[in-house]
Amino acid sequence: MHAARRVLEAALPEPPAFVDLDAGFELFQRTGVALPDETVQELKSRCSCALFGAVSSPSHKVAGYSSPIVALRKRMDLFANVRPVASPAGGSGRPIDMLIIRENTECLYVKSERIETDPVTGERTAWADRKISERASRRIARIAFDMAIQRGKLRAAADSSVPQLHPKPKVTVVHKSNVLSVTDGLFRESALAVYNDPLLGFKDAVVLEEQLVDSMVYRMFREPHAFDVAVAPNLYGDIISDGAAALVGSLGVVASANVGDSFVIGEPVHGSAPDIAGKGVANPVAAIRSAALMLEYLGDAHTAARIYAAVDRVLASQPNALTPDLGGSGTTQSVTEAVLRGL
Amino acid sequence: MHAARRVLEAALPEPPAFVDLDAGFELFQRTGVALPDETVQELKSRCSCALFGAVSSPSHKVAGYSSPIVALRKRMDLFANVRPVASPAGGSGRPIDMLIIRENTECLYVKSERIETDPVTGERTAWADRKISERASRRIARIAFDMAIQRGKLRAAADSSVPQLHPKPKVTVVHKSNVLSVTDGLFRESALAVYNDPLLGFKDAVVLEEQLVDSMVYRMFREPHAFDVAVAPNLYGDIISDGAAALVGSLGVVASANVGDSFVIGEPVHGSAPDIAGKGVANPVAAIRSAALMLEYLGDAHTAARIYAAVDRVLASQPNALTPDLGGSGTTQSVTEAVLRGL
Ligand SMILES: CC(C)[C@H](C(=O)O)[C@@H](O)C(=O)O
Ligand SMILES: CC(C)[C@H](C(=O)O)[C@@H](O)C(=O)O
Numbered sequence: 001m002h003a004a005r006r007v008l009e010a011a012l013p014e015p016p017a018f019v020d021l022d023a024g025f026e027l028f029q030r031t032g033v034a035l036p037d038e039t040v041q042e043l044k045s046r047c048s049c050a051l052f053g054a055v056s057s058p059s060h061k062v063a064g065y066s067s068p069i070v071a072l073r074k075r076m077d078l079f080a081n082v083r084p085v086a087s088p089a090g091g092s093g094r095p096i097d098m099l100i101i102r103e104n105t106e107c108l109y110v111k112s113e114r115i116e117t118d119p120v121t122g123e124r125t126a127w128a129d130r131k132i133s134e135r136a137s138r139r140i141a142r143i144a145f146d147m148a149i150q151r152g153k154l155r156a157a158a159d160s161s162v163p164q165l166h167p168k169p170k171v172t173v174v175h176k177s178n179v180l181s182v183t184d185g186l187f188r189e190s191a192l193a194v195y196n197d198p199l200l201g202f203k204d205a206v207v208l209e210e211q212l213v214d215s216m217v218y219r220m221f222r223e224p225h226a227f228d229v230a231v232a233p234n235l236y237g238d239i240i241s242d243g244a245a246a247l248v249g250s251l252g253v254v255a256s257a258n259v260g261d262s263f264v265i266g267e268p269v270h271g272s273a274p275d276i277a278g279k280g281v282a283n284p285v286a287a288i289r290s291a292a293l294m295l296e297y298l299g300d301a302h303t304a305a306r307i308y309a310a311v312d313r314v315l316a317s318q319p320n321a322l323t324p325d326l327g328g329s330g331t332t333q334s335v336t337e338a339v340l341r342g343l
Numbered sequence: 344m345h346a347a348r349r350v351l352e353a354a355l356p357e358p359p360a361f362v363d364l365d366a367g368f369e370l371f372q373r374t375g376v377a378l379p380d381e382t383v384q385e386l387k388s389r390c391s392c393a394l395f396g397a398v399s400s401p402s403h404k405v406a407g408y409s410s411p412i413v414a415l416r417k418r419m420d421l422f423a424n425v426r427p428v429a430s431p432a433g434g435s436g437r438p439i440d441m442l443i444i445r446e447n448t449e450c451l452y453v454k455s456e457r458i459e460t461d462p463v464t465g466e467r468t469a470w471a472d473r474k475i476s477e478r479a480s481r482r483i484a485r486i487a488f489d490m491a492i493q494r495g496k497l498r499a500a501a502d503s504s505v506p507q508l509h510p511k512p513k514v515t516v517v518h519k520s521n522v523l524s525v526t527d528g529l530f531r532e533s534a535l536a537v538y539n540d541p542l543l544g545f546k547d548a549v550v551l552e553e554q555l556v557d558s559m560v561y562r563m564f565r566e567p568h569a570f571d572v573a574v575a576p577n578l579y580g581d582i583i584s585d586g587a588a589a590l591v592g593s594l595g596v597v598a599s600a601n602v603g604d605s606f607v608i609g610e611p612v613h614g615s616a617p618d619i620a621g622k623g624v625a626n627p628v629a630a631i632r633s634a635a636l637m638l639e640y641l642g643d644a645h646t647a648a649r650i651y652a653a654v655d656r657v658l659a660s661q662p663n664a665l666t667p668d669l670g671g672s673g674t675t676q677s678v679t680e681a682v683l684r685g686l
Contacts, residue, residue: 057521058521061520061524061525061528061532066524067521067522070522108473108522108523109522111522111523113523113524113525113526114525115525115529123476123477123478124476124477124529125474125475125476125477126474126475126476126525126526126528126529127472127473127474127475127525127526128472128473128475128523128525128526129470129471129472129473130451130470130471130472130473131468131469131470132468132469132470132471133466133467133468133469134466134467134468135466135468176578176581177404178400178401178410179410179413179451179452179454180451180454180456180471181404181409181456182404182456182457182458182469182470182471183456183469183470183471185404185469186458186467186469189404213582214581214582214584214585215585215614217560217582217583217585217586217589218585218586218588218589218594219589220589221564221586221589221590222589235519238519238557239556239557239560239582240560241557242557242558242560242561243560243561243564243586245561246560246561246562246563246564246565247564251561271558
């Protein structure tokens with residue numbers, strides 16, 4: 001996060017004001033609260049956006065603990081999780097340029113779970129509710145179609161000598177409605193209704209494709225260049241974005257933004273990587289790109305583009321200077337300095 | 344399926360008796376029933392095992408239709424779905440040799456779904472139940488540990504000049520208990536309890552590892568050779584096995600077996616591939632290997648091994664003779680003949 005902050009300070013015309021707010025498992029261990037009310041209140045009252053640092057989460061059940069980012073997404077109604085996954089410019093092989101749009105508030109992430117114990121055998125059975133609403137599904141589909149069109153325009157405006165990966169914007173709707181015909185059926189049906197709505201005009205501008213989530217993971221690895229925008233319910237989106245990250249070298253470069261109607265939280269897709277904590281070699285690229293993505297969704301596409309370009313230059317031209325996850329011998333600090341110089 | 348049948352006829356010492364039983368979407372379209380009761384009754388009364396051919400399923404909701412393989416797994420209590428994924432012997436790169444054990448009866452596959460309409464807005468919300476029981480989780484974990492040990496023994500008995508991929512058997516438990524602390528928490532806890540049970544003796548013989556499902560997909564693509572046996576709840580198992588298939592060249596080579604206490608159904612992992620239907624170029628390897636896997640779980644490891652070896656020889660030595668999904672110009676029939684010759 002420190003790297004992202006320095007880059008924002010250097011890149012923005014006016015130095016932004018920062019507030020440090022607490023959340024996470026370490027805080028929970030000290031205080032019993034993972035996401036304090038003050039954090040949410042401060043965000044709502046004093047901030048226009050936020051960056052969320054990678055937190056560690058216990059893999060085992062800890063009574064009372066619950067992931068603060070999942071709670072924040074819901075409490076701030078950040079209904080879209082936007083995850084661009086692109087191979088570095090100038091790399092070898094066919095380029096990858098995907099945008100994953102993950103529904104961010106429902107599915108199994110409503111975290112409505114319960115456990116029952118059989119009075120006779122004493123054996124336990126646990127249940128979770130999966131929620132898919134028409135409203136959230138339409139809303140996320142609409143964002144996906146809008147963004148596909150916007151990406152198409154940017155590509156058309158860019159250097160036309162570069163062969164176009166996606167001649168016409170394409171949206172892949174990911175679901176598993178062959179098994180979950182009601183919930184994923186509703187997700188699918190809502191996306192199709194938005195697509196076919198003549199008032200919205202998506203049908204002529206965008207190619208629509210569907211993919212069952214299992215086949216999606218398969219195809220992503222067989223022909224990743226075939227995807228443009230993919231839209232998915234929450235859990236599928238979580239899984240496919242980690243999969244897509246594997247295609248572009250490292251989770252350490254993949255950014256995300258949690259986007260709502262009036263707030264954005266930038267968040268690197270990676271976790272806290274306890275194996276390298278404190279060694280100073282964590283890749284700052286995901287955090288820096290998440291800061292840029294945050295600016296983009298705040299409307300400052302210009303500064304965002306400058307940051308992206310500086311990062312891309314470092315990734316493309318200084319392989320040895322990158323952090324160990326990308327095969328280099330650089331550090332968090334040296335990569336950050338290189339990005340700052342390139343701004 | 345025809346290919347698998349021919350191979351079984353040629354490989355088994357006694358020619359087996361076959362019964363053709365109906366199921367699937369085409370049957371549903373003709374008769375309104377996807378899985379006739381007679382099919383289940385015949386299986387239970389007259390058969391010792393079965394092969395399930397790839398069926399097409401509609402991606403949209405068709406009133407009354409429901410996937411016959413999902414229903415069969417439940418009605419025959421085939422609680423384990425076993426999916427070996429290995430790179431061809433003698434291939435380049437570090438070899439992959441994974442066995443995915445997918446829980447086969449619960450999770451979101453209980454297909455308990457409902458839809459509500461808001462009386463004021465008219466908007467719909469759909470719900471699905473996800474079930475994770477201690478009993479099914481313990482049962483599937485136990486199978487995973489048992490199979491890891493068995494694989495370890497086979498490796499030890501095999502040519503020791505080959506460097507060992509997994510010096511000690513390893514089981515990776517896949518879950519998402521950082522979000523689903525109750526359901527995936529119970530899956531995880533049950534697997535750990537089986538592992539730590541001194542009466543079962545797994546702890547000294549097997550290395551246990553945990554992986555969140557999103558990271559699992561990431562790691563599978565970054566270091567697939569690191570996995571030995573992976574065990575997962577139903578839906579995660581579905582997704583990671585398609586992902587693993589992408590690592591070994593084609594879904595057209597990946598077999599599975601649906602295993603219960605007293606019945607086995609072999610089933611290729613791939614679907615019906617409508618794009619190549621009727622062209623005679625569908626890869627028969629997944630179906631042939633599924634037949635061998637079925638024999639293996641019936642106790643005839645010897646015939647199974649002969650079939651596997653014949654398939655491996657064709658895959659390794661005749662690249663041009665393979666089907667188009669593997670880059671060759673062979674046909675279903677020519678590949679089948681090659682396997683038959685190699686038996
Ligand atoms: C940390 C975890 C709760 C989170 C999620 O599952 O959403 C993470 O995996 C992510 O992708 O942002
Ligand atoms: C066809 C479908 C219902 C099935 C599943 O999801 O289990 C398939 O994808 C599989 O992996 O066997």
